[in-house]
Amino acid sequence: MNLTPVFVNIFAIGCLVLSFVKDKQKTKQAVKIAVKMFINILPTLLLIVVLVGLLLGFVPHAIISKFMGDQSGIVGIFVSALLGAILYIPSIVAFPLAASFLKAGASITTVAIFITTLTMIGFVTLPLEIKELGKKIALLRNGVSILLAILIGVIIGAIL
Amino acid sequence: MKQSQKLKQRKEIIKSWLFFVASLAFTILLLLIFPDRQTAVLKSSWQIFMEMIVILPAVMLLIGFFAVWVPNEMVVKLLGKTSGIKGIGLSLLFGALPTGPLYIAFPLSAALISKGARVSNIVIFLSAWACIKIPQEMVELQFLGVRFMALRLGLTIIFVIIMGVFIEQIVEPKATQKGKK
Numbered sequence: 541m542n543l544t545p546v547f548v549n550i551f552a553i554g555c556l557v558l559s560f561v562k563d564k565q566k567t568k569q570a571v572k573i574a575v576k577m578f579i580n581i582l583p584t585l586l587l588i589v590v591l592v593g594l595l596l597g598f599v600p601h602a603i604i605s606k607f608m609g610d611q612s613g614i615v616g617i618f619v620s621a622l623l624g625a626i627l628y629i630p631s632i633v634a635f636p637l638a639a640s641f642l643k644a645g646a647s648i649t650t651v652a653i654f655i656t657t658l659t660m661i662g663f664v665t666l667p668l669e670i671k672e673l674g675k676k677i678a679l680l681r682n683g684v685s686i687l688l689a690i691l692i693g694v695i696i697g698a699i700l
Numbered sequence: 701m702k703q704s705q706k707l708k709q710r711k712e713i714i715k716s717w718l719f720f721v722a723s724l725a726f727t728i729l730l731l732l733i734f735p736d737r738q739t740a741v742l743k744s745s746w747q748i749f750m751e752m753i754v755i756l757p758a759v760m761l762l763i764g765f766f767a768v769w770v771p772n773e774m775v776v777k778l779l780g781k782t783s784g785i786k787g788i789g790l791s792l793l794f795g796a797l798p799t800g801p802l803y804i805a806f807p808l809s810a811a812l813i814s815k816g817a818r819v820s821n822i823v824i825f826l827s828a829w830a831c832i833k834i835p836q837e838m839v840e841l842q843f844l845g846v847r848f849m850a851l852r853l854g855l856t857i858i859f860v861i862i863m864g865v866f867i868e869q870i871v872e873p874k875a876t877q878k879g880k881k
Contacts (some may be wrong), residue, residue: 544842545754555765570764577760581715581822590723592748597741631836636752639843652852659831665802672806680867681823688859690853696851
């Protein structure tokens with residue numbers, strides 16, 4: 541059995557008690573943030589539940605392996621890097637999705653690239669980044685991040 | 701500004717609900733056509749749902765605590781004037797601790813620049829904010845295992861630091877010279 545949820549829940553409850561003892565008002569605020577976040581993320585979470593069902597129940601193993609599997613090579617790297625850069629999914633629900641991709645036949649390399657570009661790069665948020673930090677820094681950061689994500693994925697794939 | 705952002709967020713949420721309903725309808729239709737796939741689909745969906753529901757509420761609670769106990773103003777104040785290894789370490793830490801979507805981090809970074817923070821620290825801070833979040837890493841740990849998570853985290857930290865220094869060299873080579881003195 542996976543012990544991570546047990547540990548995380550105990551940790552969260554510990555924080556709750558500690559926070560409550562220190563400052564009731566702040567604790568209330570924190571719980572409010574969490575509840576609001578849960579409500580906001582709920583549709584995406586349910587969407588992922590349905591998509592994972594579709595992915596594992598309908599999409600043939602062969603197709604996933606062809607585009608994201610061990611033999612997918614450069615195609616797999618580009619598909620996963622691009623997918624991660626374009627999509628805008630909160631990372632806490634992206635990890636379960638990524639795990640399902642692994643189950644469906646994707647390689648560790650492509651999944652690692654997908655997660656890394658998904659979190660580090662945002663095509664959706666790029667205009668805002670340019671506005672706040674200037675074109676040079678924003679474009680450099682996003683561009684270099686794509687290369688780094690690919691490098692990270694390839695290294696992880698080689699080691700694991 | 702804040703009002704329009706809220707409106708935008710609401711629109712996004714409605715869009716997500718529509719996506720969900722559409723994909724659900726599509727799946728039901730598919731399952732009616734191919735009833736032999738019902739067990740496989742339902743089993744996979746149920747499994748991922750259970751795996752998520754045992755960990756996500758706790759993670760969101762942790763995110764709430766970080767948001768309340770690590771105020772953004774504190775981050776800006778501490779990061780504005782540090783440099784060197786200490787600056788890199790603090791940028792990583794303060795990127796990883798507070799929580800919120802990336803678009804909150806952009807104005808923060810702009811404030812940091814106006815306070816005189818170095819470009820390398822800003823880039824490291826932003827990247828850490830984007831992809832090294834402590835509560836989120838716990839979710840990665842559960843779904844992808846300790847080896848995958850630890851390796852990706854370690855590599856990301858190393859590369860993010862290199863990227864920060866590299867981008868600073870390109871954007872303002874003089875500032876780096878000054879920093880070295």
